[in-house]
Each structure stands twice: as structure tokens, then as C-alpha cells.
Amino acid sequence: MSVTTGAPGSSAAAAVDMIEQAKRKAAYRAVADHFNSEMQFVGIGSGSTIIYGVEAIKDCLAKNPPKNGRYIFFVPTGFQSRKVIEQAGLMPMGFDSLPENVMLDVAFDGADEVDDDLNCIKGGGACLFQEKLVATRAKKFVCIADYRKNQTRLITKWPSIPIEVAPIAHATVMRQLKLIGSIEPVLREHTLAKTGPVQTDQGFYIIDAPFKPLLTLDDVKNGKDGSGKDGQWEVTALAHKIKSISGVLEVGLFFGPNGYEVQAAGGQGGQKPVAAYFGNEDGSVSVKQAQPPK
């Protein structure tokens, strides 16, 4: 996760403040559109933007508390996420404690980049495995981000795909990634005081794998070749290819049918969001959304 800072009063500080305001605006809109106090189970993602999502939920509950002393359970996607839930005074529930047949009413999360088909790159903050578990357990998965994440294709501004790997397999996975066209994948390492590889909540490593900008399904329908020839991939094809490498726990591409489509076909949730909210520089919010069921 990159964090830009600047001296108070400087133009860098003003830019940071504008980005934070954009995230907050997007979060409040997303929560207003997709959360209410009658819900019972809500997924909470990871990163800097979801903090505003939880703030918006807390504000909403202060105005409209659940009736008859009922609790809403908030399911985290990792350590940081659980702390955010606890610090807001909300009730956390571990993913593995969810009753068997229960779906989350909604799950909110950030994203590193979102394309025009609502495919996402996630894992910039080293969380992606639990995020995918939670997203696919939700009736609707909703992303919140700022304008920098809103792109036509993935790997436009965000440079690489985070991939969670078993430590023992990291070198062999990196070799495989190069063979399928990744341009110099790197093992993510700590950049501050501690040295060594970043470890996820599962004790795994993260490889950041750059690729050429990814094609959408529309690009393929319009005749472009996304099969990986010359390292040019369509999102879904690449996600399956990476997931099939031994040693990969999860890939930070959220793709395929969204929750509405999966449920219409008799399944549970989907890993692609049904809506993504982007706070803009001018204070407005842009929304990309899938067609809700009739």
C-alpha cells in the first residue's frame, strides 16, 4: 500500500487530504446505498479506504440502531480489518464462525484498481485470500476507492498483480510467472525498519507480478487475443493461469460473475463486485455497477 505524505500546509499535504476526502465520500455513498441496520452479517475488508466504510456504518447505526437490541456481526478479512471493527465498537465474528448456511448480507472492501467490467486488482496491502473468502460469501460485494483506482483496464496505473504464495514455493512461482509473461515479478519485502519478506495473515509471501495492461472480455469479443500470446492476457484467462501454478494460495484478481449473476444461477456469492464507488477530485462520486436482479 503506498502512502504519500507531505508537510502540513504543503501542496503534497493538500493532495493527500483530497484523496482521503475522496475515499470518505465514496465510502459514505456506498454505505448509504448498500447497508441498513436490519442486516445481520456484514463483511469488512482491509486497507485504508475501508476505515471510512466502517466510519459510515457506525454513523448510520448511531442514527438507526438495530431494533430490539439485536446485534449485527461484522466479519473481518484479516488482523487490520478486525482491529478497525473492534475500534468502532462493532461486533466482530470470525469467518470460520459463520453459521453454515448463512450468506453475508453485504461485504465492503477497497480495491487497488477496477476495470470497466468491475474486475479488480486487490492485495496492495497484502490481504487478498481472506478478502476473496469474504467477498464470495456475500450476497453483494461492494468496492470503495478513490478516482486513481478507476480505470478502463487493469494494470493501467496499478503496476502489478499481488499473488499470495507458500514461502517454500516463492522462487518456483516467480519462474513460472516469467514464463507466462510477467515482466520482472518481485517478492514483496518490508521497506521500513524490519527486513525480509512481507508475510500475510496466513504466514505466506506476496509476489507482485507486473504484466502488460489486461484485456477485458469486450476487447476479446472485439477480436483481441487475450490468451497470453506475447504476454497479452485477458483478466479471467490470466487469473486461472496464475491460480493453477503450484504454490499459489490466491491471486489478487477478483473476476468472473458477480454475486447477482452467481445467485441467479443457483450459486452463492461472486468475487467480482456488484458495484464500485470512486470518490473524485471535485468531491463527486462515480459509480460503476452491475444490473441488480429483477
Ligand SMILES: O=C[C@H](O)[C@H](O)[C@H](O)COP(=O)(O)O
Ligand atoms: O491488501 C489490501 C486490500 O486488497 C485493500 O483493500 C486494497 O489494497 C486497497 O487498499 P486501500 O484502500 O488502502 O487503497
